[in-house]
Amino acid sequence: MGLARWKMGFAAVAAVAVLSTSVAAQDAGTRWRHGIALMGEPKLPADFPNFPYVNPQAPKAGTLNLSSDGTYDSFNPVLGLRGQPATGLPMVFDTLMKPSEDEVSTSYGLLAESVSYPEDVASATFRLRAEAKWSDGQPVTPEDVVFTFEKIKELNPVQAGYYNHVTAAEKTGDREVTFRFDEKNNRELPSIVGQLMIVPKHWWEGANAQGVKRDITKTTLEPVVGSGPYKLAAFQAGSTIRYELRDDYWGKALPVNVGINNFRTVNYTYFADRDVEFEAFRGGTVDFWQENQATRWATRYDFPAFKEGRVKREELPNPFRATGIMQALVPNMRRDMFKDERVREALNLAFDFEEINRTVMYGQYVRLNSFFFGTELASSGLPQGRELEILNEMKDKVPADVFTAPYENPVAGDAQKARDNLRKAVGLLKDAGWELKGNRLVNAKTGAPFSFEILLSSPQLERIVLPYTQTLKRIGIDARVRTVDPAQYTNRARSFDYDMTWSIWAQTLNPGNEQLFYWGSKSAAMEGSRNYAGIADPAIDSLINKIIFAKDRPELIATTHALDRVLLAHHYVVPLYYMMAMRIAYWDKFDRPANLPEYGIGFPDIWWSKTASK
Template sequence: MNRMRIVLSMLAMIGACCLAATGQAGQELQWRHAIGIIEAPKYAAGFEHFAYVNPQAPKGGELKLSANGTYDTFNPALDKGNLAAGLLPRASSVTETLFKPSMDEDGTSYGLLAEAIAYPDDYSFAKFRLRPEAKWADGQPVTPEDVVFSFESFKELHPLYTTYYAHVIKAEKTGEREVTFTFDQKGNKELPMIVSELDILPRHWWQANGPDGKPRDISRTTLEPILGSGPYRIAAFTPGSTLRYELRDDYWGRNLNVNVGYNNFRNILYTYYTDDNVGFEAFRAGGVDYWMETTAARWATGFDFPAVKSGNVLRAELPNPYRTVGIMQAMVPNMRRDMFKDARLREALLYAFDFEELNRTVFYNGYKRIDSFFWGTELAASGLPQGRELAMLNDLRDKVPPEIFTTPYSNPVGGTPEKQRDNLRKAVGLLKEAGYELRGNKMVNAATGKPLAFELLLSSPRLEVVAVPYSNMLRKIGIEMTVRTVDSSQYINRLRSFDYDMTWTVWGQTRNPGNEQREYWGSASVNRQGARNYAGIADPAIDALIDKVIFARDRDELLAATHALDRVLLAHHYVVPMYYGNTARIAYWNRMSHPADLPQFAIGFPDIWWSKNP
């Protein structure tokens, strides 16, 4: 999963350095080398390296990877264009963050560009002290001015971070190597973690002239290789087609404890392919070194080629990256369209989706049905609400669906002709309640006679194996769903502007949800283009529950609030929950290797892997 790691709700920060900072109210603050979320950080200040790495891993060799579609920008601060692979904020090869996550702890980070953090008891601000040795690739030091510039740029130019940093009101230089973020809320334990994962960009480079003699503009896309402080640089590229990163011999942080055993490939080459199938053929032929398979059918039938049989290509199913990740993969009706404002219509769409039949005939029984917005974690609601969760929901009783107090959520079950007929009959009944009726073979609005028809927007042809059978099922009850697959650029632009009737998406959750919930289902994001509120949710009860999640005072309160939020989201039938697996299916050519024991919560690819032929 190409993921942007969201680390949430800070509970503890352990590991003192020897100096202290002074808070705004005179409180003496302790500088910390690590931020822990659920448990105290396991590595003490001054640790040599993470336990999961090979500190003797050889440096060298070339890693060949694939990417789909195209790219047209190297600017990570924008939500415009197609950002090149390898530059995604918080997972970039070129830029770096203030703190770096550990792969064998859930929600714990250690100092990278910053050597320490300090904050007061009320979480009203957070200070970071930059490392004196941190340098940009041109040799200039990383400064507080760079941090301020980066924060202001991301917050102004990228809609995701506009919401994510909504309660960070300013960043300012407060010392020679010190920068302070001020928050407009107290008690929001997540905010220090959020700003610790800010990607830092070089102000002096972005505000200078480019090779053409014209001023650079961070508000515009660019294909000029950007300057970073990270271990790699953009060495060569063919616009939209290929991209090569080269390991920097002069990287300032190569011997830093959080980097020992990391960044082992000399070159990382991305080749873009028109679609997933073409990329897989390149992998089979040896032109791509690593493949993460997301299609159960291909995993079951497509890996019988000679290199697998000879042992030159190795396969594994690993639970590691999913041990802390909650998943909701769904088809999402856009409630900005009037037809989808009625929850009964949305529920009818759920009854028309026969997961069991698809799992048997298409997926080789390789998936499980999703029944939570936090599926796969202890954050998922189950049974009926009790205890603290029930108390929270009672406070909102007149604003939430009444069935959440009496009926646990469950998906319809299909898989046989009899069950399918029963489900479609239920769907027709719900549509009748919503004001629709069958006229001939068409489901129409009883008042206007307008047929019930909409378009499902997809980003890849491989999703059609699910979309087409679903369309056929809907047609049995008179609903016309057109399936439209567009190229990646058009899909991203339409998604950002909410220009779709229904789409298909995946939300990933950590075990510590927080401020990003406003981005997903909060009223403040419903009309902001580029937000991930794809369903168009604007509900005061959900807003109230999101606040309870964000301001939870302890783990039990966080669990109760998240269960309540999950339960209400499900009861409104905002999405048609689909399916997922709880293991990562990977295949790779044996010309590379990895530590014998991979970290508890990650595969570590490519960060801690290495070439056998350096």
């Protein structure tokens, strides 16, 4: 299930590079591959026994108690904009392919034993394993894969957009299903199709114990049938869930599963308040904690269990070695007041990161200056070489600044620098048609005040945003904070019902089709997309297209640099900060391999109960 899948929601695998040529089987001229790598070839051969970062002898025992924020109302994994799906559902459902945490954008066969595609990548065919079964004993079939794909396209607008270039799925053999693409040489498409979490057609088209026909278009709290290692054993609606390891799991001996899924029971408890959730961890009700608050990390680990060594904590860089981060306050350009680029730049000038980092965050963070921060994909300096050539091809469509001035965030931290930044902000706002009247900033033509709401999903974010609103008030802007519960926030974010909000994008080292749903013009009007800013720009669309069809790694890097530079130059966001290490704390109840995977911490997949290992 992986930490990124159950907690952080990191970005989907995306890439433009050379697909693997590893051959798992060979028949009738078709090349069947046991894995797909988007940067060269998979490191592991077709007969690999297990991932190199696992303990193949890890015991299957013990209970893991985890927590989650908010609530849930559905075990239906297909729906997109309806309902709140339960945390942990990926443990119940297998995907066609399984990613490796030791390689960048590389996956190996899970439900599918192999995959094949023609040289022009106009389609991809997956061959299902003969032994793959649902928890009710029925085989996993091509019909299940086709059913899943069609329902996702029908019911989940975000996934429908993500799979926009996958036009059809059809059964092409007793154990084979083929996906058709509407464009050629989009080398990412076989990989993203491999991410599909397959659901059972026969179960969803059947009836429950009361004889009521199931409906996949609706939420449900009926325990679902899956093909994965765990079953949904018990729950209290919206509050708790218990998953139990299946002894009859069909795939437990597969190389991709050896040494993985080591806890007999995994419990989730939901909390409406993050501080209450932390107190549950301190008290031993919750076993594992991923910290996201600098103050708490610096001051709240003073309880006896930590001092006595019964609670451990670490800062691990692994997940960020292949992850670019942009965390930001995002003005919604669907609102007229934010359409002017000068206004958005002024909003950034008013954010005093240095002071907030010093007074609120104990100096633990760095300011982000790229949408791909921390990776080789981040732009820097002035464009050169191939990146400059790409930008020159659209010179009249991108901001002139991309050629003359590297992007830099404003720097404050003392009274003089802060005043200078605010003077610049007022000048930009005046040029954009706003003027100060008394202590209020108003539209020079209409007299309407510059007033907006910042929508937040958690009270803990207020510590950062409230000082920002006070600074904005100094230049006449009335910025208010509204914090709502997670369910309400999700609904408002899906429908772009906010003036400004706080968001985070996590990028892989292989950006591709997902960029369309972050910044593409069509996604600006697509409910549920992650184009929170409302970006609709032809030059950005063109750069995204170039990324998707980049012919090699150097071309991908150059084009991504260009995209990053253009996004920054338009001041679509107020960049915030990040700490490029995962801060975790956990009760000393676990063992784990000495060497964690290169690009992840493997929790909880490859960890195991310490008591069971004695």
